[in-house]
Amino acid sequence: MHQIGEVAEAVGLSLRTIRHWDEVGLVPPSGRSAGGFRLYTEGDIDRLRLAKRMKPLGFSLEEMRSVFDVLDRLTARRVPARERSELLERLAGFADLADSSCARLREQLTAAEELASSLRHEATRHSLPAEASARRGR
Numbered sequence: 711m712h713q714i715g716e717v718a719e720a721v722g723l724s725l726r727t728i729r730h731w732d733e734v735g736l737v738p739p740s741g742r743s744a745g746g747f748r749l750y751t752e753g754d755i756d757r758l759r760l761a762k763r764m765k766p767l768g769f770s771l772e773e774m775r776s777v778f779d780v781l782d783r784l785t786a787r788r789v790p791a792r793e794r795s796e797l798l799e800r801l802a803g804f805a806d807l808a809d810s811s812c813a814r815l816r817e818q819l820t821a822a823e824e825l826a827s828s829l830r831h832e833a834t835r836h837s838l839p840a841e842a843s844a845r846r847g848r
Contacts, residue, residue: 711741711749721758767811777804
């Protein structure tokens with residue numbers, strides 16, 4: 711079991727985020743110390759890492775909960791074929807959502823890179839000859 715500080719450092723999340731995700735029931739710790747401190751298992755840490763990867767893709771807390779629910783149901787017990795098929799369809803839907811978010815982020819990154827290149831070009835175009843050669847030498 712790991713305390714929240716070491717978990718935050720290992721996962722790269724703030725204490726505030728981890729506490730919030732506990733309070734809203736997204737990633738509650740598996741235990742508490744005698745003093746009431748949150749204690750996390752490796753499974754909890756994996757769940758925090760997954761939530762961290764979903765967050766920048768725009769997944770809502772409810773969507774994250776749904777992903778966890780699907781994964782839990784697929785791995786927790788023997789699942790009848792029909793239910794397994796439905797769960798896999800839901801999981802594929804979340805994968806599609808992640809793919810769409812990735813495409814949107816790629817477009818934003820391309821636009822940002824084009825802007826940076828354009829600004830660099832303008833800075834070079836408007837600089838004095840000595841400044842331009844000094845910039846190229848960096």
